[in-house]
Amino acid sequence: MLGVMPICVVSDPRTQPPAHLQRLPIPHLSLSSAAPHMSVKAKVRKKFPLVCPEGDCDYILKTVIQEYEDQQNPPSGFTSINTILFGPLAKDFSETVAEGDLLVLAGFAVGRSPTVKKDGLHPCNLQLAGGDVHVYVYPASTLGPSPNKVSSRTPAVNTEAAKAKYAYVALKDLKAGTIVNVYGVVTFFKQPFRTKGTDYCSTLKITDESDVKLGCSIFSEKLEDHPQIYKTGDIVRLHRVKMQLFNGAVNGMSTLGFSALTFDGTAGSPVTPRTSSRSFHFGDEDRQAVERLRAWAAGQADLPATSAVVLSAVQPRTYFDLTCQLLAKAQMDACCTLLKVWDGTMCADPLLNVSVEQDALEGSLAPTRGRHNLVANVLVYENHVEMARELKPGSYLCIYNLHAVAQSAETPPGGGGAGGAGHLSFQLHRGTAFGRGIRVLPDDSPDLQELKSRLESLENDPSDSSLIEWSTPPESLDMDPENSLTVRTCDHTQERVTLACVKSSTPPRVSHVRVRLRSYQPESLHQALKLHCPNCKVLLDVPDEEAIASRFREALSEAGCCSEPWAFTGHLDSCEPGRQISLHLCRSVEKGTRATFEEMCRMSGVQRSMVPVRSSEGRMTLLDLSAPFLFRGPKRYYGCTQCSQVKHVELDTQAEMEANEGTIAEVLGVQPLQYVFLVKMALEDDTDCLDALLWNDAESFFCVSASDAEASQEQQDCIQQTLDKLCPPGGSLEDHPWLDLCLRSYTVEESGQHMVCHQILNTAVRRTDV
């Protein structure tokens, strides 16, 4: 990755690692501990020699580090942990770090240590590979006998960026017993399935220009670590695959440190890797490798085509892959789950309807508006039931090797099924033969574009009046979830209760209610936008324009001479390869140049990043944090005055910045504040009334991010329109629409007093109604 220094040697022991990093004591580490902001502070107890399993193409280094005991009551437990570094990072580490050095590590993954019985160390290990990893090294020589000793050596010196590169072996050159990195075009795959061991297994077969085929088995207990393959023709890059002889042919198997990137195989489409790795190396050569394979595959007539078919083209008694949206699902019995799906096309053959009790059905068929022959009933069996359990109505799926089954004339439409001979149902049979399985596709997948535009045009087409009589009869309107301006997005099946019932029950509990919104506070949307510190939890009002402008005027009036240019521009490599982003640091101290707040807004322009600075003791520093520390286009980013440890702005540090606000904040020593919504809603039904907060789930409720709303009048207007629909101004309560809500009731303690609070969660305003 460009522009990132994974290993940073800190010569001044007073220099603190970035403020957003949260230190985790090694004894407290568990498999679920890995998160970008987590760090460990530890001394290098043992450093093993750099290992290079295959020629010059890859490195592994093992080291044992021990919790740094600079605290009054050091946590007890396993204080020493195995740490494995991969690739160029391993080489850099080997050359830079010595036993006895103090490290702060961030961006690691946590795995199970396979050597726990042998070495008696921590049951987990730390795994570090590539770009998002940060290693801050405090050399032993700069550390005094006491951890608090102050040294006067010169500050931060960076090592050179990693120079070593990954090498990829052509499939024709593979030899049993080696561990290699490979690229290939997928010709066959199975989605991950549970093994009899501890892991999930996914299998794939790949090929390349040499036309050699390689079968691979990937084992990992984490589903997300498996290659995210959507269809044959996808291109994969696999790291650390071990070649083994099986039945006379070389096969690949994942080994420790395995990682995968997957790309769409369509020539000309964006080269966007799909991966769970937060850290991976991806450069121009990788882009070229993908494009080369795409071009080659496009000319190969004998590569297997995908079996994707839309519902309108399904032939009875065939197997095919279906890309669809899940509308609803129901557990039929222990080994069979029913999925009701659609893809926006109308099946040529009549579809079998498997009807189930309303209570047993999770999700809703309301989006189909009763339209005919659009909903496919998919029965998934046995091993696929586990995967089906995790599926959320509304999500997009690819179901592989689905069997289109025609109801035979002899079979009566039993089991609640409706439809006679020839009606089509769909079955995902047990086992994984032919790649049978289900995969959830991300909402932004290019494979969903056609499906989504079909569904959208169905939604916007009111002309289908012949089917109006299918819609719900008026007498049942009150029970119809469509008759609510909001929709619950949770998957638990709570019975709906009254507000009186909510009030009389003991928290904590989750309730489903149908209520009207009598009023809400604050009435001004801008006051509902707050700044929240994820660290100290403080909640602040967003400073108004005048307050910021006045802070700028103050800075302008401060005495301060400056020799630096008034503004300068740095071009930074962004994490997206090949794209540069400019970051502008601009002085606001010089009267002559009048860097007022208004100037700042103008200069930050459409997408430019601007950090306002002033001069302090001849060095640049931020304005105080009552003003934004970063302007980017219309967006303003604030820092927490409590939790930030603002540093001087160094030109050197500028060169290290990636142009995302998190990294800029990190370099500046700022703990960023998040924009949040906070609205108090007075809810009422026939039995009672109560106040509920819209807070954690407010963004999904409005379908707008708070930071976008802050920067966009359009978004604010949109939210205001929503609120006006939910709570029409001036009308009586009877005019207010009914809302289906999911409420969480909980207690909070404030100065010794216990109070019951309610929050609206898992609820969203229906988009089409706004």
Add this chain to the structure above:
DNA sequence: GATTAGGGTTCG
């Protein structure tokens, strides 16, 4: 630094 599976249609 062990194990899993090792493609090739269900039979509901």
